Amino acid sequence: MSKQTKNxxxxxxxxxxxxKLRLRYAKRGRLRFSSHRDFQxxxxxxxxxxxxxxxxxAGFNPHPKISYSNSAPTGVAxxxxxxxxxxxxxxxxxxxxxxxxxxxxxGLDVVEVVVAHGSDFAHRLEASLWKAEIAAPRAEVESAxxxxxxxxxxxxxxLTKAGKRSFDARxxxxxxxxxxxxxxxxxDQNVDGCVIxxxxxxxxxxxxxxxxxxxxxxxxxGLVPQKPVRVTRLxxxxxxxxxEVNYTVGDPFDLDRVSA
Amino acid sequence: MTSQALDHRLRGDSVFxxxxxxxxxxxxPIQYVGGELNAVTKEWNDADVxxxxxxxxxxxxxxxxxxxxxxYEVLNxxxxxxxxxTYAVWPDLETLMRENGVPQFTVDAHRSVGDFDLLGLxxxxxxxxxxxxxALDLAGIPLHADQRDEHPIVIAGGHAAFNPEPISxxxxxxxxxxxxxxxxxxxxxxxxxxxxxxxxxREGVLLELAKTGCIYVPxxxxxxxLPDGRxxxxxxxxxxxxxxxxxxxxxxxxxWPYPKAPxxxxxxxxxxxxxxxxxxxxxxxxxxxxxxxxxxxxxERSITGIADMVExxxxxxxxxxxxxxxxxxxxxxxxxxxxxxxADRYEKTQTSLSLPSTRVDAFNVDLxxxxxxxxxxxxxxxxxxxxxxxxxxxxxxxxxxxxxxRTVTTAxxxxxRNVKLYFMCGLPTETDEDVLQIxxxxxxxxxxxxxxxxxxxxxCTVSIGGFVPKPHTPFQWAAQLxxxxxxxxxxxxxEAIRDDREFGKAIGxxxxxxxxxxxxxxxxxxxxxxxxxxxxxxxxxxxxxGWSEHFSYDRWMExxxxxxxxxGVDVDWFTIREREYTEVLxxxxxxxxxxAEWLWEDWQDALSEVxxxxxxxxxxxxxxxxDQLDTEIQxxxxxxxxxxxxxxxxxxxLSGEPAP
Numbered sequence: 008m009s010k011q012t013k014n015x016x017x018x019x020x021x022x023x024x025x026x027k028l029r030l031r032y033a034k035r036g037r038l039r040f041s042s043h044r045d046f047q048x049x050x051x052x053x054x055x056x057x058x059x060x061x062x063x064x065a066g067f068n069p070h071p072k073i074s075y076s077n078s079a080p081t082g083v084a085x086x087x088x089x090x091x092x093x094x095x096x097x098x099x100x101x102x103x104x105x106x107x108x109x110x111x112x113x114g115l116d117v118v119e120v121v122v123a124h125g126s127d128f129a130h131r132l133e134a135s136l137w138k139a140e141i142a143a144p145r146a147e148v149e150s151a152x153x154x155x156x157x158x159x160x161x162x163x164x165x166l167t168k169a170g171k172r173s174f175d176a177r178x179x180x181x182x183x184x185x186x187x188x189x190x191x192x193x194x195d196q197n198v199d200g201c202v203i204x205x206x207x208x209x210x211x212x213x214x215x216x217x218x219x220x221x222x223x224x225x226x227x228x229g230l231v232p233q234k235p236v237r238v239t240r241l242x243x244x245x246x247x248x249x250x251e252v253n254y255t256v257g258d259p260f261d262l263d264r265v266s267a
Numbered sequence: 268m269t270s271q272a273l274d275h276r277l278r279g280d281s282v283f284x285x286x287x288x289x290x291x292x293x294x295x296p297i298q299y300v301g302g303e304l305n306a307v308t309k310e311w312n313d314a315d316v317x318x319x320x321x322x323x324x325x326x327x328x329x330x331x332x333x334x335x336x337x338x339y340e341v342l343n344x345x346x347x348x349x350x351x352x353t354y355a356v357w358p359d360l361e362t363l364m365r366e367n368g369v370p371q372f373t374v375d376a377h378r379s380v381g382d383f384d385l386l387g388l389x390x391x392x393x394x395x396x397x398x399x400x401x402a403l404d405l406a407g408i409p410l411h412a413d414q415r416d417e418h419p420i421v422i423a424g425g426h427a428a429f430n431p432e433p434i435s436x437x438x439x440x441x442x443x444x445x446x447x448x449x450x451x452x453x454x455x456x457x458x459x460x461x462x463x464x465x466x467x468x469r470e471g472v473l474l475e476l477a478k479t480g481c482i483y484v485p486x487x488x489x490x491x492x493l494p495d496g497r498x499x500x501x502x503x504x505x506x507x508x509x510x511x512x513x514x515x516x517x518x519x520x521x522x523w524p525y526p527k528a529p530x531x532x533x534x535x536x537x538x539x540x541x542x543x544x545x546x547x548x549x550x551x552x553x554x555x556x557x558x559x560x561x562x563x564x565x566x567e568r569s570i571t572g573i574a575d576m577v578e579x580x581x582x583x584x585x586x587x588x589x590x591x592x593x594x595x596x597x598x599x600x601x602x603x604x605x606x607x608x609x610a611d612r613y614e615k616t617q618t619s620l621s622l623p624s625t626r627v628d629a630f631n632v633d634l635x636x637x638x639x640x641x642x643x644x645x646x647x648x649x650x651x652x653x654x655x656x657x658x659x660x661x662x663x664x665x666x667x668x669x670x671x672x673r674t675v676t677t678a679x680x681x682x683x684r685n686v687k688l689y690f691m692c693g694l695p696t697e698t699d700e701d702v703l704q705i706x707x708x709x710x711x712x713x714x715x716x717x718x719x720x721x722x723x724x725x726x727c728t729v730s731i732g733g734f735v736p737k738p739h740t741p742f743q744w745a746a747q748l749x750x751x752x753x754x755x756x757x758x759x760x761x762e763a764i765r766d767d768r769e770f771g772k773a774i775g776x777x778x779x780x781x782x783x784x785x786x787x788x789x790x791x792x793x794x795x796x797x798x799x800x801x802x803x804x805x806x807x808x809x810x811x812x813g814w815s816e817h818f819s820y821d822r823w824m825e826x827x828x829x830x831x832x833x834x835g836v837d838v839d840w841f842t843i844r845e846r847e848y849t850e851v852l853x854x855x856x857x858x859x860x861x862x863a864e865w866l867w868e869d870w871q872d873a874l875s876e877v878x879x880x881x882x883x884x885x886x887x888x889x890x891x892x893x894d895q896l897d898t899e900i901q902x903x904x905x906x907x908x909x910x911x912x913x914x915x916x917x918x919x920x921l922s923g924e925p926a927p
Contacts, residue, residue, distance in 0.1 A: 025926045037283070038533070040296035045533045052304075052531060052585030055616075058918045069617055082291050099922035106919050110585070112304050112533065235291045 024062040024072060024093035027123035028103060029263060032088050038114030039084035039239075046078070046115065050090065053110035059103060062093040076132055077243075080216055085240035089132070089259065091123060124266035131259040134181060134209045134246040137217045140201040142234040145185070148202045151228025152183045161223040165216075172213070176223040179215030181207040181246065182254050201237075207254050209246065276379070279311030282369060283377035289363040297534045298326035299360065301374035304531035305583060307343045307350075308376045314349035316458045318342050318450070319373055319383040319419065321402060323395035324813065326354040326374070330530060331538040333592065334389045334425060337525040338446050348454055351375035351383075355398040356405070358810055358817075364405055371405035380406035384457060386419040387450065388438075390427035393790035394783075394813035396434055400805040403437065410802065412439045412486060415469065422453065422482075429514075429561050430738040430854040433790055433797035435485035439469075440476055443483070443857060444514030444561075445547070447523050452479065474507070483512040483857060490795055490853075496836040498794060498851040513858045514561070516898050520547060521572040528583045540588035540621070543576045544568065545605070549594035550882050550890075550900070551626070553652070554663045554873050555691065557737035558594055561859045563892040565883060566901045570601045570608070574910050577609060581618065582916075588619045596622040597629035598883075600903035606637040608910045614640065627651060628670045635681040647678050650689035653697075654704035660876040661696050663869075668708065672715045675727075679716040685726040686712065692756055693734040693748035693781070695873060702756045705729060706763040710770045728775040729764075731757060733784035737791050739859040741869035743852060746845040747788045753781030782820040786812065788842040789827065794853035797841070800830035860898075862891025 034041065041049070051071060054061055063069040072093035079085040100120040108117040141148055155161065161177040186203040208215050217238045224230040244259040276282070290296040311317070320339055322329030329335065335352060342350035351373035356364065364370070370379040380386060380402065388399055403410055408418045413436075415421075423431050424442045431441035442449045453476065460472040467474065477484040487508045491499040503510060517523060529541050546567040549559040568576075577589055591605070599605060602622075609620055620638055627649045651666050653659040659666060675686050690705050709727050716725045733753050736742045757778050764774050789797060803826035811817035827838045846852065848867050855863075865888075872879065879888055883902060893899050 037287070037300040038297075038302055040290055040300050041533050042295075042297060044535065045297050048535065048539070049304075049531075049533055051587075054585070055587065056582070056585035057920070058916055059920055060918060063617060071617075082296060096918070097922045097924040097926055098920045102920040102922075112302050112531075114302055235288060 021063060021065055021069075022060075022095035024095065026094050026097055028092050028094060028098065028100060029121050029123045029128065029260065030090045030092065030104075030107070030117055031119045031260065032090065032111075033116045033118050034079060034083075034085045034088060034114070035116060036084070036114045038112065040082055041115070042081040043075070043078040046088075047073075047075070049111060049115055053107055054092070057103075057106040057110040059092070059107065060094050060096045060098070062095050076129060077210065077214070079240045080218065083137075083217060083238045083240065086118070087135075087240055087242045087244075089128070089243070091128065119260065121260050121263040124263045128259065131245050131262065132210060132243050134207055134254075134256050135243040136241045136256040137206045137208060137220075138186075138239045138241050139204045139206060139217065139221065140237040141204055141230070141232045142201050142236075143230060143232045145202050147230055148204060148224075149185065151224045151230035152185070152204070154228035155180065155220075155223050156183065158227050161227055163219050163222040163226065165219060165222075174213045174215075174219075176215050176219040179208045179211050180220060180223070181209050183207075205241070207246070207256060210243075278382045279317070279378055281377045282372050282379055285367065285369050286364075286372060286377060289360065289367060289369065292363060293360045294357060295534060298330075298354070299356070299372075299374060301377070303330070303533065305528040306375055306530060307339075309343070309349045311349065311376075311378070313347065315347045315461055316349070316385070316454050317383040318348070318350040318454070319353050319378075319380045319386045320350055321353045321355075321380075321386060321388045321399070323355050323388055323390065323398040323402065325357065325811070326532070326534060327536045329354040330532045330534070331536045331542070332389065332391070333526070333542055333544060334391075334446060336530055337523075338387065338389075338450050339530075340526050340528065341447050341523075342450055342454065345451070345454065348458075351378060353380055353402065355395075355402065355811065361401060361405065361810075370407055371402045381408055381418060383419045384461065385453070386421045388421070388423050388425075389446075390423055390425040392813060393427045393433070393787055395427075396790060396801050397805045397809040397812055399434070399437065400802065401810060411436055415439070417469075420457070420469075420472065424449070426557060426561065427791075429557070429857060429859060430791065430793075431483065431485065431857075432490075432795050432853040433793040433801060435795050436798045437801075439473060439484065439486075441483040441485070442515065443481070443512065443859065445517040446515070447517050447525070449481070449515045453482065474505070477508045480509040480511075481513050481515060484508070485795075488856065496834065496840065498853060500851060501853075501856045511856050511858050513896065514860060516564075516860075516896055517547070518566065518898060518901070520544070520566050520568040520901075524568075524572060524576050524579075527576075527579065529580055529586075531584045531586070538590070539586075540590050541577075541580045541584050541586040542590045542592045543573055543580065544592045545573050545596060545599050545602075546593045546902075549598070551595060551598070552663050552869075552879055552881060554661075554741040554869060555652070555694065555734055555737075556594075557740050560740045560861060562594070563860065563890065564898050564900045567599060567601075567903055569903065569905045570605050570907050571905070571910065573605055574608060574612070578612075578913050581613075587617055588621060590621050590623050592623060595624050595626050595629070597625045597634060601905065601907075602629075603633055603637075604908055606634055610637040610640045612910070612912060625649065627666045627674045630674045631677065635677055635683075639681060639683075647683050647685075648687040648689060649674065651708065652689065652691050653694060653701065654690060654706075654708055655701040657876060658694055658697055658701040660878050661873050662691075662694055663873070663878050665878050665880075668711065671708065672711060675712050676715050676719040679725055680719040684720075684722075684724065685728060686716070687728045687730060688712070690729065690731045691734040692731050692760075692778070693753050693784070695742060695745045697748070697756075699756055699759055702760050703763055705731070705760055706767065706774075709764065709774045710767060713770045713773045726773050726775060728777065731760070731776070731778040733779065733781050735784050735788045735791055738852065738854045739861055739866075741866050741873055743792070743866070744846040744848070744850075744870055747785070747842045748781070749839075749843050750781030750785050753784065757781075779815070783812075783815070783818055785838065785842055786818075786820065786823045789823075789838055792853070793841050796831060796834050796836065800827045803827075803830040858895070860890075860892035860896045862889065862895070865890050
């Protein structure tokens with residue numbers, strides 16, 4: 008990239024960022040098959056349609072100021088994805104939520120918007136709570152869970168762009184909970200008889216994704232479901248002890264709300 | 268369990284829950300789930316007529332297609348008519364669908380394509396033919412039209428449908444020309460037939476369509492051959508069917524401002540922008556250009572019509588780039604005012620404008636400045652098409668070297684760093700020398716650019732496509748260049764550029780080998796006998812033939828040997844053979860409005876290197892279109908020079924608090 012003065016980007020009236028907003032959105036139903044890049048494009052277009060006064064970066068190709076947090080993998084639904092935007096005028100968070108949700112396709116739903124306080128947001132996302140709907144007998148799931156928890160280390164393989172890589176999936180696993188009485192998403196008759204497993208997984212590097220946990224359950228516990236497992240991220244946020252044994256994943260917006 | 272569930276499905280029921288089980292195992296699953304902004308789903312039972320519209324390529328190519336989007340919207344606006352879209356599925360999903368009995372589906376409500384009354388296919392290129400066969404087969408529709416019963420009526424449209432003979436055994440009908448009014452006419456005929464209890468069965472409705480004289484039903488025509496393999500004649504086999512079929516021409520673009528609500532796909536596509544068609548047709552008269560011949564006359568959208576579509580489309584989509592679409596966008600009679608007004612309107616909104624097709628001689632400083640005003644500069648592409656002045660006279664692309672140098676100088680001094688130039692190889696009468704002149708031209712471009720910009724880092728990318736003679740053009744009689752000669756010429760050009768020490772590094776070169784062009788040539792100018800080749804290639808695994816990673820020349824040649832066995836003709840006969848004036852061409856009974864005699868004279872002029880001008884600014888030279896079709900050129904100026912700024916939309920999200 009040449010730094011010569013001749014090639015400087017044109018002067019534009021670039022309004023400064025005067026407010027930062029944090030958005031929680033959900034990826035539901037068939038739109039769980041959208042990738043992170045798909046969501047990025049959809050969001051940028053929705054921001055324009057909803058007339059959100061976005062702040063832009065300088066340069067030849069100005070980009071709206073948006074920062075994304077760790078997004079759920081393609082094919083995984085989520086109730087708790089987070090994104091931060093910079094705007095050039097003071098906005099009402101609830102109005103932003105409403106207009107933006109209206110401008111996004113159904114299935115990409117803006118759940119909550121808060122005014123940002125503090126710059127430590129990424130650090131608040133310590134862990135995720137995942138829900139897995141597993142088409143297998145309950146006893147098999149139970150024994151697989153026990154086998155995983157009993158193993159100090161479980162090396163799984165994942166295909167990445169750089170080729171196959173191996174890492175320890177057990178290191179991220181915090182807690183499993185079998186949920187009674189719930190039989191899966193109401194909208195889908197195919198998950199009848201599924202076992203619902205809640206999995207708390209810590210965000211570590213390399214990241215342990217839900218399919219890595221399922222790979223561990225298969226590898227160590229011999230769990231082979233009859234159908235693809237449907238996974239939903241229910242929450243991500245600070246990891247806290249609920250009581251002496253049980254962990255919970257908190258709400259990362261708590262700190263923004265307190266400061267407001 | 269899956270197939271059992273599918274067996275109990277009612278007509279129009281969704282197959283999504285079965286498809287969903289397969290999606291975790293395929294690439295880019297988002298392309299199969301629909302849910303685009305501005306997509307429409309209707310209740311099955313609320314419609315009398317159900318259309319499935321297919322663009323026979325991958326979703327990423329098909330979803331932005333304007334033709335399909337226009338028809339989708341025109342049809343869904345109708346009462347009791349439903350239209351949904353379907354695209355070619357990649358081989359990974361095709362395999363899983365076959366294993367699990369999941370049929371070809373629409374992306375809107377995930378209905379089985381076999382449930383629809385009509386399946387309309389838009390063929391921009393012949394290389395989509397095998398994807399049609401995959402879709403028919405997955406939909407449970409017999410490949411051969413004469414074996415269909417209560418299956419959808421399969422109708423081909425798009426540019427390739429101007430010679431539908433190679434696919435005539437797979438389609439029930441073909442439509443030539445503009446689709447907007449055609450689909451409405453077909454809908455009414457089919458609706459009447461359905462509501463009357465389907466009199467005469469399938470053949471009954473096809474006959475009603477054929478009688479209109481503008482819908483081609485191949486089964487009502489017989490082709491007779493001469494002993495040497497040429498066609499003797501194409502003759503209707505029923506008394507009430509016309510001898511010739513005429514193309515549709517839409518005359519008032521401003522009355523058809525579609526798409527009004529362009530689709531916004533979630534998946535990444537080949538065109539990440541909104542398009543507004545600023546005019547249809549082209550009379551520049553480039554002899555190789557099928558689009559310019561079959562879409563005459565020129566019909567402009569007015570400056571106000573364009574501006575309204577841009578404003579409305581941006582509101583409804585949120586796209587940040589607007590492409591002003593046509594066959595040669597800078598030729599719009601009011602392009603300067605259009606560009607200036609749009610640049611004014613969207614100056615502060617990070618919205619950029621682009622002209623996807625721009626002629627070298629119509630580009631100027633003002634236009635360059637308007638397009639780059641908000642700082643975004645997309646690439647600039649010009650298409651001189653031929654390397655030498657002589658060959659440009661042959662093809663009637665009247666662009667002089669001075670025009671080109673002047674234009675690129677403008678572009679380089681306005682800040683562009685890379686200019687792309689598009690050429691063809693294998694044009695009639697072409698020699699090695701004509702192609703080598705491409706290198707000379709690129710050198711001159713860089714030389715002029717370095718002077719104009721005062722910089723050494725400017726680039727020029729030369730892109731070369733193999734010429735394929737197309738039906739309904741003056742080159743329809745020409746011999747196609749064999750692929751060995753194409754490759755040899757391109758090799759010499761590449762060496763000439765590589766060996767240039769002063770400019771070689773500033774010139775990029777892109778080209779494909781000559782083999783795919785031979786298959787395209789076979790499909791373009793083929794007749795009904797080529798149908799067996801297509802089926803055979805498909806059975807041997809041909810899919811996505813427009814994609815080099817899926818295309819196999821050897822597979823096509825083996826299939827041609829088998830498919831043409833016993834006909835006395837072969838691939839060379841269809842491709843590298845020159846035709847005589849008297850030969851009955853497979854598409855002679857399909858009327859694009861062009862006068863056969865005029866086309867032949869234009870072909871003779873090409874051989875004598877005589878150019879003809881554009882009838883927009885010289886007297887009519889009797890190509891035949893306006894006379895035969897009772898149409899006329901519609902161009903500005905409209906007298907409108909300045910457009911009012913659109914009313915600002917008050918933001919709905921402000922809190923009213925002062926900034927901290």
